[in-house]
Amino acid sequence: xxxxxxxxxxxxxxxxxxxxxxxxxxxxxxxxxxxxxxxxxxxxxxxxxxxxxxxxxxxxxxxxxxxxxxxxxxxxxxxxxxxxxxxxxxxxxxxxxxxxxxxxxxxxxxxxxxxxxxxxxxxxxxxxxxxxxxxxxxxxxxxxxxxxxxxxxxxxxxxxxxxxxxxxxxxxxxxxxxxxxxxxxxxxxxxxxxxxxxxxxxxxxxxxxxxxxxxxxxxxxxxxxxxxxxxxxxxxxxxxxxxxxxxxxxxxxxxxxxxxxxxxxxxxxxxxxxxxxxxxxxxxxxxxxxxxxxxxxxxxxxxxxxxxxxxxxxxxx
Amino acid sequence: xxxxxxxxxxxxxxxxxxxxxxxxxxxxxxxxxxxxxxxxxxxxxxxxxxxxxxxxxxxxxxxxxxxxxxxxxxxxxxxxxxxxxxxxxxxxxxxxxxxxxxxxxxxxxxxxxxxxxxxxxxxxxxxxxxxxxxxxxxxxxxxxxxxxxxxxxxxxxxxxxxxxxxxxxxxxxxxxxxxxxxxxxxxxxxxxxxxxxxxxxxxxxxxxxxxxxxxxxxxxxxxxxxxxxxxxxxxxxxxxxxxxxxxxxxxxxxxxxxxxxxxxxxxxxxxxxxxxxxxxxxxxxxxxxxxxxxxxxxxxxxxxxxxx
Numbered sequence: 001x002x003x004x005x006x007x008x009x010x011x012x013x014x015x016x017x018x019x020x021x022x023x024x025x026x027x028x029x030x031x032x033x034x035x036x037x038x039x040x041x042x043x044x045x046x047x048x049x050x051x052x053x054x055x056x057x058x059x060x061x062x063x064x065x066x067x068x069x070x071x072x073x074x075x076x077x078x079x080x081x082x083x084x085x086x087x088x089x090x091x092x093x094x095x096x097x098x099x100x101x102x103x104x105x106x107x108x109x110x111x112x113x114x115x116x117x118x119x120x121x122x123x124x125x126x127x128x129x130x131x132x133x134x135x136x137x138x139x140x141x142x143x144x145x146x147x148x149x150x151x152x153x154x155x156x157x158x159x160x161x162x163x164x165x166x167x168x169x170x171x172x173x174x175x176x177x178x179x180x181x182x183x184x185x186x187x188x189x190x191x192x193x194x195x196x197x198x199x200x201x202x203x204x205x206x207x208x209x210x211x212x213x214x215x216x217x218x219x220x221x222x223x224x225x226x227x228x229x230x231x232x233x234x235x236x237x238x239x240x241x242x243x244x245x246x247x248x249x250x251x252x253x254x255x256x257x258x259x260x261x262x263x264x265x266x267x268x269x270x271x272x273x274x275x276x277x278x279x280x281x282x283x284x285x286x287x288x289x290x291x292x293x294x295x296x297x298x299x300x301x302x303x304x305x306x307x308x309x310x311x312x313x314x315x316x317x
Numbered sequence: 318x319x320x321x322x323x324x325x326x327x328x329x330x331x332x333x334x335x336x337x338x339x340x341x342x343x344x345x346x347x348x349x350x351x352x353x354x355x356x357x358x359x360x361x362x363x364x365x366x367x368x369x370x371x372x373x374x375x376x377x378x379x380x381x382x383x384x385x386x387x388x389x390x391x392x393x394x395x396x397x398x399x400x401x402x403x404x405x406x407x408x409x410x411x412x413x414x415x416x417x418x419x420x421x422x423x424x425x426x427x428x429x430x431x432x433x434x435x436x437x438x439x440x441x442x443x444x445x446x447x448x449x450x451x452x453x454x455x456x457x458x459x460x461x462x463x464x465x466x467x468x469x470x471x472x473x474x475x476x477x478x479x480x481x482x483x484x485x486x487x488x489x490x491x492x493x494x495x496x497x498x499x500x501x502x503x504x505x506x507x508x509x510x511x512x513x514x515x516x517x518x519x520x521x522x523x524x525x526x527x528x529x530x531x532x533x534x535x536x537x538x539x540x541x542x543x544x545x546x547x548x549x550x551x552x553x554x555x556x557x558x559x560x561x562x563x564x565x566x567x568x569x570x571x572x573x574x575x576x577x578x579x580x581x582x583x584x585x586x587x588x589x590x591x592x593x594x595x596x597x598x599x600x601x602x603x604x605x606x607x608x609x610x611x612x613x614x615x616x617x618x619x620x621x622x623x624x625x
Contacts, residue, residue, distance in 0.1 A: 025513035033430040041451040047460025152384040290457025
């Protein structure tokens with residue numbers, strides 16, 4: 001009895017081993033991939049313990065624990081809470097103004113019945129997506145700077161406005177600058193997902209509506225919009241899930257100290273403290289700030305994942 | 318039902334011309350086209366303006382204060398200055414290397430991972446979870462920096478290549494596609510005694526070429542646009558990719574003058590023209606290729622959005 005049960009217990013294990021042997025090539029293929037994930041994704045996660053330690057030059061493991069000092073300091077650090085606030089405000093503006101824009105644009109593009117011209121327009125709209133913020137910011141700095149064309153045009157309409165021209169380093173204008181330039185770069189690319197959703201709408205609905213005498217607005221309102229509303233909802237949830245990402249690339253390439261007050265986000269704050277300004281801040285402190293951000297991010301993404309699943313979208317986790 | 322004329326073009330796409338599509342060009346169409354064209358012009362104008370600034374002599378630029386619709390006078394001085402800078406050539410060389418090596422590295426890892434995940438291997442669920450988890454959570458900047466430093470990759474090209482291995486979204490889309498291929502093909506190869514690696518190479522890959530081409534392009538553009546890791550890890554100017562060179566020129570155009578051929582005097586052209594000429598040179602490859610490759614880029618996006 002005992003011998004049999006042991007044997008029965010071992011058989012699946014043996015079988016598993018045999019199956020694994022059958023798949024030996026697959027494991028071999030996974031080997032470099034898992035090495036990549038372990039080295040470049042999981043080893044940094046091991047480094048998170050620095051958030052609870054005082055960093056010493058000897059390394060992460062040798063650094064002494066410090067009883068949550070970094071988290072206590074975070075709440076009193078004069079620039080941290082403003083950076084958190086800016087991250088949320090900038091993300092909120094991006095959602096408020098930047099999110100509806102591609103939807104509107106996709107519906108408009110879809111109403112163009114000249115296929116060739118439509119393609120030309122789409123090429124123009126999507127092109128800036130493939131450039132970096134380094135390039136985009138370079139062009140913007142010239143365009144909006146004191147020798148740039150925008151100042152001259154503004155002078156024509158409002159004489160004298162160019163005397164103290166300071167659009168780029170203006171605290172009040174910086175967030176608007178971010179939102180508008182983000183639309184310039186990314187709105188066209190954002191339309192594609194909606195155009196794909198529109199293309200998936202049953203064409204016979206439009207035909208039936210035409211026969212019933214619907215006009216164009218009615219077709220947009222009663223067929224196109226309901227046809228993509230699920231996609232809009234999913235995109236919205238994903239966008240809200242990424243609210244802690246304020247857009248490092250864009251802000252980092254555009255901002256200068258005068259606009260830190262309104263433009264500094266968590267990511268730029270971490271980078272600035274760690275690498276740019278020689279403030280002598282502990283590596284553990286910026287790790288702690290990063291952890292703070294990543295944990296909130298993680299929770300938001302989990303919620304977003306859950307909601308999109310409820311909306312009927314296949315999700316990866 | 319309206320009468321339908323179907324036509325198949327050389328790519329195998331079916332075009333259906335519906336009779337009820339033929340419509341009169343109304344006021345609404347006119348307004349729509351005007352708005353969309355205006356938006357197109359607004360998007361393009363900054364680029365056009367950058368080209369103008371790079372082309373006109375400094376005196377003209379100052380006289381017009383940046384507002385020109387057409388270059389009153391053209392000089393290629395800024396371009397010749399930019400091309401003489403060793404910085405730009407370092408940038409092109411390094412970006413090219415990073416793009417070629419990096420894209421191959423990306424595609425090899427992505428394809429291997431995508432294919433392996435289609436198999437019901439023991440432990441597969443755990444592996445999949447471990448991979449997808451990294452999409453949602455990461456160690457953050459400092460631990461990542463310390464890792465690269467401890468690996469001794471600082472100031473090497475590898476610091477810009479190795480850390481960006483697999484884009485999980487692309488990998489999952491490719492994996493889904495592999496899964497959708499008819500299993501009979503694989504089984505018959507298996508009966509002939511082919512190993513999994515052999516099957517992947519001679520059965521799966523040839524069937525997936527268009528999809529793989531799309532994601533190769535995606536990776537290539539991302540590698541070409543690399544600057545973040547370079548900014549973190551590479552201090553040596555000679556190892557900078559193009560974007561970091563551009564960043565430096567944009568922030569401080571004098572940097573370029575000091576990097577020029579020794580003994581050469583700084584020419585009398587304004588920094589703006591040099592900055593813009595560098596930017597135009599930097600974005601030229603994408604600007605020239607994009608209109609022809611746009612189709613592939615858009616198809617990849619659609620694949621990600623609409624899962625079969």
